[in-house]
Amino acid sequence: MVALCESEILRLATLKNLIEVLKLNNQYGCPEVDGPDAMKRVQSCEAAVFLVCEINGKAVGLIRGVYDGSRALIHQLSVHPEYQERDIGRALVKEIAKEFRRRGAPSVSATVTERSLGFWKRVGFERVPVFLTLAYPIEKVLETPTTKV
Numbered sequence: 802m803v804a805l806c807e808s809e810i811l812r813l814a815t816l817k818n819l820i821e822v823l824k825l826n827n828q829y830g831c832p833e834v835d836g837p838d839a840m841k842r843v844q845s846c847e848a849a850v851f852l853v854c855e856i857n858g859k860a861v862g863l864i865r866g867v868y869d870g871s872r873a874l875i876h877q878l879s880v881h882p883e884y885q886e887r888d889i890g891r892a893l894v895k896e897i898a899k900e901f902r903r904r905g906a907p908s909v910s911a912t913v914t915e916r917s918l919g920f921w922k923r924v925g926f927e928r929v930p931v932f933l934t935l936a937y938p939i940e941k942v943l944e945t946p947t948t949k950v
């Protein structure tokens with residue numbers, strides 16, 4: 802059975818399961834960004850939507866994103882490898898889109914990898930000529946010299 806829950810409180814077991822899912826999918830590069838404490842912060846952020854898919858009480862997938870009053874963006878989607886190709890990814894995307902629309906979002910974008918692009922196309926997204934850039938650690942931006950102002 803698939804249960805999509807915007808868990809009021811992420812239980813420790815749920816957090817552990819979700820970290821395992823991210824690790825199995827090579828999406829756990831940085832604990833500061835994706836670890837248990839970060840997940841708790843996302844949960845208490847009003848602009849964020851964080852949904853978990855549970856099957857028989859076990860967390861097997863997650864999706865999270867943000868709607869800031871203008872743009873809705875899905876930052877992360879992950880389904881346990883043993884549970885993939887069962888429409889769980891599609892269900893998670895539909896649920897978060899439903900919630901974004903309820904909040905007023907007219908569109909939704911997603912952070913996507915090459916290998917998952919086919920999935921995103923299946924669930925209604927199209928590639929646009931925009932890509933993600935990253936500054937990590939954030940100090941790299943702060944340390945850039947300002948020379949002309």
Ligand SMILES: CC(C)(COP(=O)(O)OP(=O)(O)OC[C@H]1O[C@@H](n2cnc3c(N)ncnc32)[C@H](O)[C@@H]1OP(=O)(O)O)[C@@H](O)C(=O)NCCC(=O)NCCS
Binds near residue numbers: 876918
């Ligand atoms: C990508 C991912 C979330 C898809 O989840 P899933 O639960 O397996 O997908 P679904 O079963 O809901 O698939 C929906 C459709 O997309 C297709 N699909 C799934 N993964 C696909 C992929 N990597 N490439 C092309 N098509 C894919 C399915 O065959 C299905 O097709 P259908 O419309 O003909 O039925 C999952 O494979 C995953 O977690 N991958 C690793 C992490 C990742 O890449 N995350 C996304 C980047 S942010």
